[in-house]
Amino acid sequence: MSTPYDLVVIGGGSAGLTAARLAAALGARVALIERDRLGGDCLWTGCVPSKTLLVAAAQVHAARRADRYGLTAATGPADWTAVATRVREAIGRIEPHDSPEALTRLGIEVIRGKARFTGPRALDADDRAVAFRHVLIATGSSPHLPGVPGLTEVGGLTSDTVWDLPELPRRLLVIGGGAVGCELGQAFARLGSKVTIVEAEQHLLPAMEPQAADLLRRHLVAEGVTVHTGAVLRAVRPGAADLTTADGTEHTTAFDQVLVATGRRPRTAALGLETAGVRTTAGGFVATDARLRTSNPRVFAAGDVTGWLPFTHVAGVQAADAVLNALLGLRRRPDREAMPYAVFTDPEIAQVGPTAEQARQRYGDAVRTRVLPHEEMDRAVTEDAADGFTQLVLHPKGRIVGASVVGPRAGEAIVELAHAVRLGWSAGRLAATVHPYPTHADGPWLAALAEVRHNLTARQTTVRALLRLRRGVLR
Numbered sequence: 001m002s003t004p005y006d007l008v009v010i011g012g013g014s015a016g017l018t019a020a021r022l023a024a025a026l027g028a029r030v031a032l033i034e035r036d037r038l039g040g041d042c043l044w045t046g047c048v049p050s051k052t053l054l055v056a057a058a059q060v061h062a063a064r065r066a067d068r069y070g071l072t073a074a075t076g077p078a079d080w081t082a083v084a085t086r087v088r089e090a091i092g093r094i095e096p097h098d099s100p101e102a103l104t105r106l107g108i109e110v111i112r113g114k115a116r117f118t119g120p121r122a123l124d125a126d127d128r129a130v131a132f133r134h135v136l137i138a139t140g141s142s143p144h145l146p147g148v149p150g151l152t153e154v155g156g157l158t159s160d161t162v163w164d165l166p167e168l169p170r171r172l173l174v175i176g177g178g179a180v181g182c183e184l185g186q187a188f189a190r191l192g193s194k195v196t197i198v199e200a201e202q203h204l205l206p207a208m209e210p211q212a213a214d215l216l217r218r219h220l221v222a223e224g225v226t227v228h229t230g231a232v233l234r235a236v237r238p239g240a241a242d243l244t245t246a247d248g249t250e251h252t253t254a255f256d257q258v259l260v261a262t263g264r265r266p267r268t269a270a271l272g273l274e275t276a277g278v279r280t281t282a283g284g285f286v287a288t289d290a291r292l293r294t295s296n297p298r299v300f301a302a303g304d305v306t307g308w309l310p311f312t313h314v315a316g317v318q319a320a321d322a323v324l325n326a327l328l329g330l331r332r333r334p335d336r337e338a339m340p341y342a343v344f345t346d347p348e349i350a351q352v353g354p355t356a357e358q359a360r361q362r363y364g365d366a367v368r369t370r371v372l373p374h375e376e377m378d379r380a381v382t383e384d385a386a387d388g389f390t391q392l393v394l395h396p397k398g399r400i401v402g403a404s405v406v407g408p409r410a411g412e413a414i415v416e417l418a419h420a421v422r423l424g425w426s427a428g429r430l431a432a433t434v435h436p437y438p439t440h441a442d443g444p445w446l447a448a449l450a451e452v453r454h455n456l457t458a459r460q461t462t463v464r465a466l467l468r469l470r471r472g473v474l475r
């Protein structure tokens with residue numbers, strides 16, 4: 001067998017690309033095995049197309065409301081062909097960064113093929129044996145299709161296939177009100193589809209702060225989207241779906257296309273994990289310890305396949321830590337508590353750490369929240385987007401353990417709150433840094449200042465005593 005690679009990465013998506021680039025930069029001998037297109041879900045079917053679509057939809061939405069600013073408002077559906085072209089252009093501009101040529105220039109050997117373990121220390125790419133010291137499994141996840149009767153026969157779209165639609169669907173049924181369902185549901189509605197979202201849980205975006213999800217729901221409804229939460233989808237047949245809504249009413253919803261957005265399943269089939277002694281979780285994800293090592297000490301995993309938070313930035317952070325641990329023997333572990341994420345709907349919703357309720361379960365009833373309504377944030381008012389809020393979740397001892405931001409640029413504003421959570425800051429610590437006025441970053445700052453003011457008021461006796469003392473001195 002040939003000289004082993006220091007690291008063989010399986011999968012050229014967000015996790016695999018980060019891992020291969022870092023390993024090469026460290027001077028390791030690295031190979032990347034990809035069965036399909038380099039770039040993974042984020043580039044081809046996930047973040048890049050969905051964010052481009054959302055921007056197109058936001059432009060259309062703004063054009064429809066142009067009369068608020070003295071222009072004639074646009075009407076009618078958007079030109080899907082033009083929008084789809086714009087989506088492809090965005091992908092095309094990013095693709096060269098992830099191309100085999102770009103990676104080869106960095107010293108990475110790109111191997112086309114399907115990887116499969118043939119033993120604890122043996123791996124094949126198609127039929128070629130690839131020798132390794134360490135392997136990183138970064139094979140990602142695929143859309144999960146729920147067992148709703150009739151769904152397989154109807155052949156719903158997923159985030160893998162929705163981009164190939166030849167035309168804008170007149171009526172779109174979206175199954176699942178999570179990140180994909182809400183983002184794409186709102187985008188298609190703004191472009192001109194009549195959208196219905198069916199979500200099994202009581203709130204949209206069930207992992208996020210319920211008040212944030214409820215505000216999004218109000219926006220979606222105001223834009224003409226029908227939203228059923230706490231609903232049971234009983235069956236789907238060509239052109240119609242039968243559901244029972246939260247109040248027990250039976251409904252039939254007509255559709256031209258169905259988009260299934262009900263979560264993800266790990267891509268581990270045919271990887272030969274058992275042969276390699278790599279254990280999986282009950283959900284089939286690759287089980288790792290906090291340092292990303294699997295039950296086979298030579299094998300690490302990163303990204304969606306681990307069942308951690310399925311986001312591109314999380315995949316990248318896991319991949320980097322896994323490479324440093326595998327190649328240099330470090331003991332790095334990604335800080336899950338301080339992992340921010342954002343859903344790019346309008347309003348945009350971002351979160352870090354636990355929700356208020358999760359924090360109470362963890363730290364007790366003395367957990368408090370400090371909420372700054374964006375009516376008190378001038379930048380939000382100037383943008384006519386002041387119904388959002390910033391919320392700090394405070395540990396009984398005053399540490400910021402979590403936060404949510406709902407409003408324009410929430411994904412940017414959450415970053416300093418992620419710093420605060422990671423570094424265990426109090427609101428006072430955050431408030432000490434001056435923020436420019438009027439910015440969307442004002443939300444976290446004003447929330448922190450409100451908490452400082454509250455604490456000052458709570459210490460009124462001390463403050464009053466100081467005032468009295470000063471009056472006496474400066475008489």
Ligand SMILES: Cc1cc2nc3c(=O)[nH]c(=O)nc-3n(C[C@H](O)[C@H](O)[C@H](O)COP(=O)(O)OP(=O)(O)OC[C@H]3O[C@@H](n4cnc5c(N)ncnc54)[C@H](O)[C@@H]3O)c2cc1C
Nearest residue numbers: 011013014015035040041042046115140303304310311312
């Ligand atoms: C519609 C949508 C929008 C999203 N938007 C965002 C967003 O805005 N922000 C965000 O942070 N995240 C977003 N995500 C999530 C993000 O796309 C994923 O978390 C990320 O792509 C996961 O990266 P990964 O490397 O784990 O897997 P992937 O990107 O899926 O890469 C895995 C790669 O492994 C390859 N592979 C699989 N099996 C084998 C094998 N046996 N041999 C060789 N190669 C193999 C696959 O072909 C693939 O290229 C979105 C997801 C979706 C679906």
Ligand SMILES: NC(=O)c1ccc[n+]([C@@H]2O[C@H](COP(=O)([O-])OP(=O)(O)OC[C@H]3O[C@@H](n4cnc5c(N)ncnc54)[C@H](O)[C@@H]3O)[C@@H](O)[C@H]2O)c1
Nearest residue numbers: 146176177178179180181198199200261262263310342343
């Ligand atoms: N902005 C972002 O970062 C972003 C955007 C899109 C996707 N993503 C990632 O992609 C992953 C996949 O997104 P997703 O929306 O498919 O998954 P998700 O887990 O976010 O949401 C799936 C939703 O479907 C619901 N559901 C499941 N079965 C159902 C059924 N039979 N009927 C009705 N509802 C049902 C669930 O309750 C859940 O709310 C997410 O976990 C997210 O991390 C991220």
